Amino acid sequence: MLWAAARAPRSGYKKSSSPPPLLPLITFVLIYSCALPMKWRHNAIIDLPGWRLPLFRPNAVRASHFLPSLFLLLAGLAAAYVRDLNVFFTSLFNVLPTLVLLLGGAYCAVYRRQRELFLMVTVYIAYFLLDTQTDYYRDNGRVREDAAVIFHLVCLLLPALFGLFGAWQERTHLAQDLLARFAVLFAVGSVAVALEQSFPDALLAWLAEIRWPSLHGQWMSLIQMVYPLFIGVFILLVVQYLREPRPLHAAQLIGLVGIFWMLPKTFILPFTLNIMCSQVMLMIAAAVSHEAYQMAFRDELTGLPGRRALNERMQRLGRNYVIAMTDVDHFKKFNDTHGHDVGDQVLRLVASRLSKITGGGRAYRYGGEEFALVFAGKTAEECVPHVEAVREMIANYAMQLRDQNNRPQDDSAGRQRRAGSGGGTVSVTISIGVAERQVDHRNPEEVLKSADQALYSAKGAGRNCVMVHGQQSQRGAVRTA
Secondary structure: HHHHHHHHHHOOOOOOOOOOOOOHHHHHHHHHHHOOOOHOOOOOEEOOOOEEEEEOOOOOHHHHHHHHHHHHHHHHHHHHHHOOOOOOOOOOHHHHHHHHHHHHHHHHHHOOHHHHHHHHHHHHHHHHHHHHHHHHHHHOOOOOOHHHHHHHHHHHHHHHHHHHHHHOOOOOOOHHHHHHHHHHHOOOOOOHHHHHOOOOHHHHHHHHOOOOOHHHOOOOOOOOHHHHHHHHHHHHHHHHHOOOOHHHHHHHHHHHHHHHHHHHOOOOOOOHHHHHHHHHHHHHHHHHHHHHHHHHOOOOOOOOOHHHHHHHHHOOOOEEEEEEEEEOOOHHHHHHHHHHHHHHHHHHHHHHHOOOOOOEEEEEEEOOOEEEEEEEOOHHHHHHHHHHHHHHHHOOEEEOOOOOOOOOOOOHHHHHHHHOOOOOOEEOEEEEEEOOOOOOOOOHHHHHHHHHHHHHHHHHHHOOOOOOOOOEEEOOOOOOO
């Protein structure tokens, strides 16, 4: 390593030519833990001091949190190994980090996402400091005198600040939060610059010291302190994602993996620094965009696409389609009797069952206790069996009322409690109105209105039934205990 040569007289480190494949291993463990389906993890709980961390059953939504960042990471890895670049790509990579910071920073400012803004600023400062060193090396064929101490400081402070700003949530006024983050960044940077300028030799010796000889491996390309720091930050970000699965938290994890891969190769592969720093900032900007989309198009309570997503889908339905309007029976009375928390449980239950609708249907939260089912390219006759199946599934489900202060900590204990409990269950039913595109109502708004009329007919027919517009009830109301 060229940067290792700059530190070798002081540290005595030796570099093995075949380090272990940590990046693929970390990425595999990350995806396996957070994105792949594992039945044995259903409703399990991790207990840590002060925290109860649910081991979520991963699904497509959580996998989507990682996919954009993984794509950017793989694209960055592929681009970094391209050695012969023409003038266009050389010029592009030289300005790419600055362009990404300006555009991504403006995007974060518009949405008032100061946490993401400071993550990008931290990555860019590290890029700027190391880019000065790599430019000097490319122009002169040797590293600068301060290259080793600057490199080690960046390797130490970048993951530390990345983890700090990544876990630091916005909980105060915007101006106060910005001032606090800037104060931390300024203080850390000022202390680092002062130490580097005043005591460069002592600082370099302290950074490069091998503190735990038994844990040191010849494959280590960075100073020893960096590895436990990366592991600690990685665990912190994993815990943060498990507590609150969000695209931003997934982007932070993948971004940290990219930084970990980038640092040892900064002086080896020509544009590794430019490319990976740009990709990490793009991951953060893409996560902001992803979350902005979710805020606009996805219902927070149920996780289903919301009213705006339904309106967009209705503009692209084609010539043949069916819309079914669904309403939870007696929801207001249920809400008043059991409370709003239980009412929210009911809505989540109904949404989870509607999301499993077969026959090519897609569920949307229309508003309140109303949901919409959209079947593209179908007729009412084809859709009714699937709609009836989901109605029966909900009607036959006995929902256990949850006590948030006295819940079991694992799935087996929960099953035993439910099996031995004689009360505390409620049944929920839904009424459904179905309408398809016909000559007398061609546009989606008219079909939706017809489905709504059929829904009111289902309510009038005794509830807990399916009614098709212009026809009699497809099923009589099923009375459940």
